[in-house]
Structures are given as C-alpha cells and as structure tokens.
Amino acid sequence: MRVLIALGGNAMTGPDGSAAPEEQEAAITEAMQHVAHLIVDGVDVVITHGNGPQVGNLLVKNEVAAAVVPPVPLDWCGAQTQGTIGFLIMDALEVALAARGLSRRTAVVVTRTRVDADDPGFTHPTKPIGRYLPAAEAKVLVEHGQTWEDRGSRGWRRVVASPEPLEILDAVAIETLADAGFVVVGAGGGGIPVVREPGGALRGVEAVIDKDLAADLLARAVRADVLVIATDVDHALVGYGTPAQRPIERATTAEMRGHLDTGEFASGSMGPKVDAAVRFVEGGGRRATITSLHQITEAVHGRAGTVIENETRKS
Amino acid sequence: MRVLIALGGNAMTGPDGSAAPEEQEAAITEAMQHVAHLIVDGVDVVITHGNGPQVGNLLVKNEVAAAVVPPVPLDWCGAQTQGTIGFLIMDALEVALAARGLSRRTAVVVTRTRVDADDPGFTHPTKPIGRYLPAAEAKVLVEHGQTWEDRGSRGWRRVVASPEPLEILDAVAIETLADAGFVVVGAGGGGIPVVREPGGALRGVEAVIDKDLAADLLARAVRADVLVIATDVDHALVGYGTPAQRPIERATTAEMRGHLDTGEFASGSMGPKVDAAVRFVEGGGRRATITSLHQITEAVHGRAGTVIENETRKS
Numbered sequence: 001m002r003v004l005i006a007l008g009g010n011a012m013t014g015p016d017g018s019a020a021p022e023e024q025e026a027a028i029t030e031a032m033q034h035v036a037h038l039i040v041d042g043v044d045v046v047i048t049h050g051n052g053p054q055v056g057n058l059l060v061k062n063e064v065a066a067a068v069v070p071p072v073p074l075d076w077c078g079a080q081t082q083g084t085i086g087f088l089i090m091d092a093l094e095v096a097l098a099a100r101g102l103s104r105r106t107a108v109v110v111t112r113t114r115v116d117a118d119d120p121g122f123t124h125p126t127k128p129i130g131r132y133l134p135a136a137e138a139k140v141l142v143e144h145g146q147t148w149e150d151r152g153s154r155g156w157r158r159v160v161a162s163p164e165p166l167e168i169l170d171a172v173a174i175e176t177l178a179d180a181g182f183v184v185v186g187a188g189g190g191g192i193p194v195v196r197e198p199g200g201a202l203r204g205v206e207a208v209i210d211k212d213l214a215a216d217l218l219a220r221a222v223r224a225d226v227l228v229i230a231t232d233v234d235h236a237l238v239g240y241g242t243p244a245q246r247p248i249e250r251a252t253t254a255e256m257r258g259h260l261d262t263g264e265f266a267s268g269s270m271g272p273k274v275d276a277a278v279r280f281v282e283g284g285g286r287r288a289t290i291t292s293l294h295q296i297t298e299a300v301h302g303r304a305g306t307v308i309e310n311e312t313r314k315s
Numbered sequence: 316m317r318v319l320i321a322l323g324g325n326a327m328t329g330p331d332g333s334a335a336p337e338e339q340e341a342a343i344t345e346a347m348q349h350v351a352h353l354i355v356d357g358v359d360v361v362i363t364h365g366n367g368p369q370v371g372n373l374l375v376k377n378e379v380a381a382a383v384v385p386p387v388p389l390d391w392c393g394a395q396t397q398g399t400i401g402f403l404i405m406d407a408l409e410v411a412l413a414a415r416g417l418s419r420r421t422a423v424v425v426t427r428t429r430v431d432a433d434d435p436g437f438t439h440p441t442k443p444i445g446r447y448l449p450a451a452e453a454k455v456l457v458e459h460g461q462t463w464e465d466r467g468s469r470g471w472r473r474v475v476a477s478p479e480p481l482e483i484l485d486a487v488a489i490e491t492l493a494d495a496g497f498v499v500v501g502a503g504g505g506g507i508p509v510v511r512e513p514g515g516a517l518r519g520v521e522a523v524i525d526k527d528l529a530a531d532l533l534a535r536a537v538r539a540d541v542l543v544i545a546t547d548v549d550h551a552l553v554g555y556g557t558p559a560q561r562p563i564e565r566a567t568t569a570e571m572r573g574h575l576d577t578g579e580f581a582s583g584s585m586g587p588k589v590d591a592a593v594r595f596v597e598g599g600g601r602r603a604t605i606t607s608l609h610q611i612t613e614a615v616h617g618r619a620g621t622v623i624e625n626e627t628r629k630s
Contacts, residue, residue, distance in 0.1 A: 020385035057384045065379035069372045070335035072399070079398035084387070086425045087394040087507055087519070090485075095516045107488035108425035110401045170405075173422035176495045177488055192402055201410045204402070 002178070003038065003300050004224040006215035006276075007031060007049040010232040011293055012085060019053035028085070029092045034230075034293050036096035039104060039183060041297055046178050046222050047089060050211045051081040051189030052129075059130040059158070063141070074129075074160060075192050075204030082110050082188035089185050107182040109174050112202065113191025113209050113217075114167040121161030127208050128157045161207040165190060165214045169202075171221035178222055190214035212276035220283050226300050227280040227288040229273045234292050236274055236306040238264050248306045253278045256308055277308045317493070318353065318615050319539040321530035321591075322346060322364040325547040326608055327400060334368035343400070344407045346545075349608050351411035354419060354498060356612055361493050361537050362404060365526045366396040366504030367444075374445040374473070378456070389444075389475060390507050390519030397425050397503040404500050422497040424489050427517065428506025428524050428532075429482040436476030442523050443472045476522040480505060480529045484517075486536035493537055505529035527591035535598050541615055542595040542603040544588045549607050551589055551621040553579050563621045568593045571623055592623045 011031040014023030039045050055077050062071035086108030097104050121127070125147050133141075138148040138156035148156045168174075174186040190209030194202045212229055219227040235247035238259055248259075256278045265271040270290075277288035291305025298304035326346035329338030354360050370392050377386035401423030412419050436442070440462050448456075453463040453471035463471045483489075489501040505524030509517045527544055534542040550562035553574055563574075571593045580586040585605075592603035606620025613619035 018385075021387050021391065060384045061376040061380040064383050065376040068379050069375045070333075072336050076336065076399045076402075079402040080395035081398070083394035083396070083398035083425050083507075084391045087391075087427065090425075090427070091509070091517045091519070098515055105487060107485060110398050110405075110423035110425065112402065112405070170422060172420060173492055173497060176497075177491060180491045182488060182491075192398075194406070200413055202406045204406070 001042075001226065001300070002044040002046065002222065002224045003226045003228055004046045004048065004215060004219035004222065005035060005038070005228045005230055005296060006212055007047065007293070008229075008231045009050040009052045011230060012049060012051070013053045019057050024054070024085075025088060025092075028088045029096075031230075031293055032089065032092040032096040034296050035093060036100055036102075038297050038300060039097060040100045040102055041300075043300060044178065045183050046174065046218070046224060047183065047185045048187045048211060048215045048218055049085055049089070049185070049189070051078065051085060054081040054085065055189065055208070056130045073204065074206035074208070075194070078189045078192045079110060082108070082192070085188055086185045093183060105182045106185070107177045108185040108188075109170055109177065111171075111174070111187040111191045112169040112194045113165045113187060113214050114169055114202075115163035115193050115195060115205065115207060115209065116166060117195040117197075117205070119161060119163035121163045121207065122205070125159045125161045127160050127162035129160055129208060130158050132157050161205075162210060163193065163207050165209050165217055168214065168218045168221050169194065171218055174218065175222040187211075187214050187218045210272045210276075212272045213279075216276040216280045216283070219280055219285060225286045227277060227285055228296050228299055229277060229288070229290045230293045230296055231273065231290060232292060234295060234305060236265065236270055236290050240264070250307045250309070253281050253308060253310060277306075281308050281310055316357075316541065316615070317359040317361065317537065317539045318541045318543055319361045319363065319530060319534035319537065320350060320353075320611060321527055321542070321544045322362065322608070323544075323546045324365040324367045326545060327364060327366070328368045334372050339369070339400075340403060340407070343403045344411075346608055347404065347407040347411040349545075349611050350408060351415055351417075353612050353615060354412060355415045355417055356615075358615060359493065360498050361489065361533070361539060362498065362500045363502045363526060363530045363533055364400055364404070364500070364504070366393065366400060369396040369400065370504065370523070371445045388519065389521035389523070390509070393504045393507045394425060397423070397507070400503055401500045408498060420497045421500070422492045423500040424485055424492065426486075426489070426502040426506045427484040427509045428480045428502060428529055429484055429517075430478035430508050430510060430520065430522060430524065431481060432510040432512075432520070434476060434478035436478045436522065437520070440474045440476045442475050442477035444475055444523055445473050447472050476520075477525060478508065478522050480524050480532055483529065483533045483536050484509070486533055489533065490537040502526075502529050502533045525587045525591075527587045528594075531591040531595045531598070534595055534600060540601045542592060542600055543611050543614055544592060544603070544605045545608045545611055546588060546605060547607060549610060549620060551580065551585055551605050555579070555581075565622045565624070568596045568623060568625060592621075596623050596625055
C-alpha cells in the first residue's frame with residue numbers, strides 16, 4: 001500500500017510556531033517517529049510538507065538585508081525551504097528507521113508545481129504571508145511591485161496569490177524513486193510555483209500554493225492508495241463552536257462536499273484539507289484521512305481520524 | 316556515454332561575481348545552452364555545481380537579520396542553494412533542450428556528503444567565506460562559536476572547515492534517476508556536509524566541501540565515463556606567470572600529480588580541480604577534462620581543454 005503523508009507546519013516548527021533551527025529539528029525528529037512507525041508497518045510512504053513559518057522567516061531576512069544583499073523572489077524562498085526541510089526529514093527519518101532495525105533509503109526531490117498565469121489570485125492576491133510592518137515600510141515594498149494590505153492595529157502585511165495547483169511537474173521523478181524503494185520527500189510547500197509561458201518556457205512566480213491541494217495532485221500522480229493529511233487535531237469538526245459541535249469520523253465525499261458548501265470549515269485551515277481529501281477520493285483514491293500526527297498509522301487503515309471514502313463503512 | 320559536469324561558480328553568477336537573482340538566471344540560462352548541446356549530442360549528463368557566491372549571500376542575510384529572525388547554520392544555507400540553483404537549472408535546461416527539439420526530464424536531488432568529524436579542518440578551519448566585517452562585529456560572532464580571522468585592512472573574515480568529502484550519501488538516488496533517463500542535478504555546492512555520529516545518526520556540520528572533490532566522488536558513484544570540470548579558463552597552465560607558461564593539453568595522471576606536487580596550481584582554485592580530475596581517472600574513470608564551459612562538448616571527446624587520461628593519446 002502506498003500512502004502520501006502531507007505534514008502540516010506544526011510537524012516542522014516548535015509548539016509556539018517558532019521556526020528556530022533547533023525547534024525545527026526537534027519537531028521533525030518527533031514527526032519522523034510516527035512516519036517511521038508507518039514504514040515499519042509495511043507501508044510505502046511518500047512525504048510532502050508545508051513551509052509557512054520557514055518561508056516567512058526567509059522573506060523577513062530578504063527585507064531586513066535588502067540594502068546589503070539582493071533579495072530573492074518568493075519562489076526561490078520556497079525552493080530554499082525544500083532543501084532545508086527535506087534534508088532534516090532525511091536525517092531524522094533514517095535515524096528513526098535505524099532505531100527500529102530498518103534500513104531504507106530516503107530522497108528529496110526539488111519539485112515545481114505548475115499554476116495558471118491567469119489564475120485570479122495573481123490579479124487579486126489574498127493570501128497573507130510574512131510579518132506585519134508599519135505603513136511607511138510597507139509602502140516602500142509596494143513601490144517595488146509587492147501587494148501589501150492595511151490589516152489595522154497590527155500594521156500592514158504582504159498578500160500574495162494562492163493559485164490553484166494544476167500539475168506536479170516533477171512527480172515522475174518522485175514516483176521513479178518511490179518505485180525503486182526510496183522514501184521520497186517532494187512538493188514541499190506545495191511545490192515551487194511556476195507558470196508555462198506562451199513559448200513553452202517555465203518561469204517561477206511569486207505565490208504560495210496550498211500544500212494540501214498540491215498533496216492531492218501528488219498523491220494521484222504517484223498512484224498513492226491513501227492520502228493522509230496530518231495536522232494538529234484528531235478530526236475535522238462540524239458545528240464548530242456550537243452546542244452541536246461533533247467530530248466527523250467517517251463520511252462520503254458527497255457528505256464532505258455538503259459540509260464544504262455550507263461553510264463548516266475555516267477557509268484558510270481545515271477547508272483546503274477537506275477539499276484536498278475529497279478531491280483525492282473523487283479522483284480514484286481509496287481513502288483520505290485528516291488527523292493528528294500521532295494517529296497516522298491507525299488513520300492509514302481507516303481506524304482513526306476523519307476518514308473519507310466513496311463507500312462509507314460505518315463500524 | 317555518461318558524463319558528470321561540474322559547473323563552477325562563474326556558470327551561476329554574473330560577470331562581476333554578482334549573485335543577484337536576474338544575474339544568476341542569465342548565467343544559468345547561458346550555461347544550459349552548452350549543456351543542452353552536449354545532451355543533443357547523445358551524452359547522458361549528470362550535473363553538479365558550486366554555490367560560493369550564493370552561500371555567501373545567505374550568510375550575510377543571516378547576520379544582518381539575526382536580531383529579527385533566528386540565523387540558520389551553514390549546512391542549511393548549502394541545502395537552500397541546492398533548491399534554488401537546481402530549480403533554475405531545471406527550468407533553463409528544459410527550455411534549451413526544447414529549443415533543440417529534445418524533450419528530456421530533469422530532476423534535482425537534495426544531496427548530503429559525509430565528512431569525517433575528526434577532519435583536521437574542524438579544529439583548524441582555513442576556508443574563508445562570506446564578507447569582511449569590522450573587528451567589533453566579527454568578535455560578536457566569535458562569541459557565538461564562529462571562527463573569524465583578522466585579514467588586515469579589509470577587516471575580519473569568517474573561516475570554516477573544508478573537510479575532505481568521503482561519500483555522496485544520496486548518490487544512489489541520483490544514479491537511479493539518471494538510469495531512468497533523467498538529467499539529474501546533485502551534490503550542489505559539494506553536498507550538504509554531514510558527519511555520522513557514534514550512534515549512527517547523521518548531523519549537519521558547518522563546513523564548505525570542495526565541489527570538485529565531491530564531483531569526483533559523485534562521478535564514480537554514478538559510473539560516469541568522463542568528468543568535465545567547467546571553469547572560466549580553457550586549460551590548466553604550467554609555469555603560470557613565468558616566461559615558460561603554457562597550457563596543458565594532454566597529460567597522464569602521473570604527470571598531473573607531479574605538477575600538483577611541485578605547486579604548479581593555485582591551492583584554492585585550479586589545485587582542487589586538478590586533484591579531482593586525477594582522482595577520477597585513477598579511480599577508473601576513462602577521462603577527465605578541465606576547460607571552459609563553451610568547450611565542454613569537444614572536451615567530453617578529449618578534443619579540447621586539459622585532458623587527463625591514464626594513457627596519453629598525443630595527437
């Protein structure tokens with residue numbers, strides 16, 4: 001059985017969201033204990049991951065050091081985080097596997113994700129990233145072509161496009177290595193966003209791709225049986241914050257689409273996770289689950305978390 | 316025929332060594348014209364590359380922004396450059412190939428290189444990296460555990476270990492993809508330096524691995540027939556700066572070892588290139604050449620550049 005695990009930012013950063021190097025290492029080391037358990041269990045694992053806090057840090061460095069070193073575009077920052085996070089995952093996973101008596105090769109593939117240059121996000125960017133700045137500083141960056149929004153008392157914040165991912169361009173490399181027995185890390189941060197220009201050339205663009213929507217595409221491309229979206233809660237909830245609040249344990253894609261349509265899930269958070277999970281099962285995947293990291297082994301088998309299948313198998 | 320091309324920093328940065336994003340893109344686009352020509356010529360190409368100016372820029376960002384964002388260690392900076400440079404190479408190479416009517420998949424493998432924790436470089440670091448700083452600023456960084464040296468009128472400069480590369484840990488992933496028909500980029504910047512701890516765990520270390528010495532190891536690991544070290548001169552020279560100065564066109568490994576022993580080549584520059592080339596041929600490689608980027612196609616066939624073979628075939 002092949003499983004694609006999408007690791008959320010919480011698996012990569014400290015409890016307070018800190019992305020200091022030692023916090024990242026500790027969080028990834030912990031996360032890889034769970035992933036190793038799954039591999040020992042006989043599952044063929046492909047990994048993808050978020051990169052929000054890390055990209056935020058790189059953007060801040062860009063801004064603070066801009067007078068000394070030329071800033072690099074956002075797509076480059078994404079590529080940078082694929083290198084560092086992937087490297088940490090390989091080291092931590094190999095140790096976690098060795099501790100369980102298993103030797104498996106790991107690999108990290110630098111991955112581009114194609115988006116549409118005409119995606120509405122590029123004309124109306126809405127995704128806030130990085131830190132808040134005073135209006136005067138933000139306006140300097142606006143003059144350099146960036147979009148910043150007045151967010152009230154905390155100051156201004158940059159907003160970028162979050163375009164729909166269309167194709168994981170390097171999925172064949174990921175699949176080739178997975179088929180050869182590697183535990184592969186790919187499409188980190190949703191992949192480096194690129195557009196195909198009229199002449200056919202690829203060009204990086206400044207955008208943030210939702211890593212769960214990219215995970216759906218990657219999972220299908222590498223023919224994963226199960227998509228596991230690992231986050232910081234055990235289940236998706238309906239009726240959030242109301243007396244009727246309850247965890248969703250099993251649902252069909254139709255039921256989950258209904259919840260999406262009635263706005264049960266937060267748009268920047270659980271919404272895209274549910275959307276990605278539903279798309280995966282609709283696209284032919286056997287099962288998608290949304291759950292916390294410590295439950296992923298049970299979740300793969302449909303015994304924990306929010307399980308989405310075409311045929312519900314109520315227990 | 317499989318060829319490993321090691322691209323020097325000049326293939327990655329502007330004419331003045333500038334590593335501004337648009338300069339890097341332009342330089343890589345130009346370099347990939349030559350690489351594409353080689354691929355069209357029927358050669359199976361694996362690519363590695365330096366990252367000196369890029370790592371220098373990341374270190375400066377780290378320092379300048381240290382009060383705002385936690386700095387990351389040097390090995391992370393190396394991993395970051397593998398992401399960005401690899402991404403640019405893929406985009407540029409695919410365009411250059413398409414312009415020649417060829418469609419080939421490309422892939423970038425995040426690559427670790429094992430070094431010895433007891434390498435003398437760690438107790439006596441000698442490799443200068445990054446920018447010069449006034450003594451007062453350098454001393455703050457010394458208090459944080461870094462080694463900085465007084466370099467006279469230009470100020471202080473950081474020095475790090477440049478340990479001997481022992482093993483390209485992710486070479487099997489690179490070879491797997493190369494065997495599957497990908498043009499693979501790996502071991503960028505010589506690879507991310509890691510040491511194996513007594514318990515078996517891998518740990519990143521702050522060091523700079525010579526990319527040409529790493530290229531030799533990678534070339535052997537992926538069973539390359541030829542190692543091409545692309546630099547900014549057409550030949551290695553003997554008698555540099557003397558009336559007897561002449562380019563070396565063909566030489567045996569024994570002849571080149573002799574030149575190395577008598578100090579014909581600059582230690583931080585042509586020396587390691589010649590050393591890497593000699594090691595590759597001594598290790599069983601058919602041919603190594605050192606030449607400028609525009610001559611690589613001829614060089615692969617032994618018709619240009621400084622050609623090192625076990626059997627000299629004087630023309």
